[in-house]
Amino acid sequence: MDLKPTESELEILQIIWKKGECSVRDVHDELAKTKDSGYTTTLKLMQIMHDKGLLARNTDAKTHIYSALMSREQAQQGALDKILSTVFKGSTADLVIQALGQHRASKDEIDAIKNFLDEFEGRK
Structure with a gap:
């Protein structure tokens, strides 16, 4: 799947990933908690x-119910690929150094990164 959701589309996907299947009203009510957006804008998006x-749309009932066709992992991979190729010119090391240098990682996160690197080294 080579789809690249926009920022607004990602906001909607985040809600659907969290809640599961949603009507437009469900999504709009959640979006309205953090931003000023009209119902018709949410519907159109x-x-x-x-x-x-x-998104998949079930039209069996009067209220259409939507579900995500793209997983969170697919969206994360697509966004990461784009950032890696455009911002970091393909340098994974620069990306990781920047991420760790700018954001305080917890001990658990550091341990998970170390474990991943150990496993990665073992696969070579």
């Missing part, structure tokens, strides 16, 4: 996302 293949 979700229709576009359906047309793009980011």
Whole structure:
């Protein structure tokens, strides 16, 4: 799947990943907690996302129910690939150094990174 959701589409996907299947009203009510957005804007965005293949729409009931066709992992991988190639010119080391240098990682996160690196070294 080579879809690249926009920032607004990612906000909608985050809600659907968290809640599962949602109506437009469900998504709009959640978005309204943090931003000023009209219901019709949310509806239009979700229709576009359906047309793009980011959302499935069940039309069996009066209220249409949407579900994500893209997993959180697929979205993360796509965003990471884009950032890695455009911002860091393909340098994984620069990306990791920047991420760890700018954001305080917890001990558990550092341990998980070390374990991953140990496993990665063992696969070579």
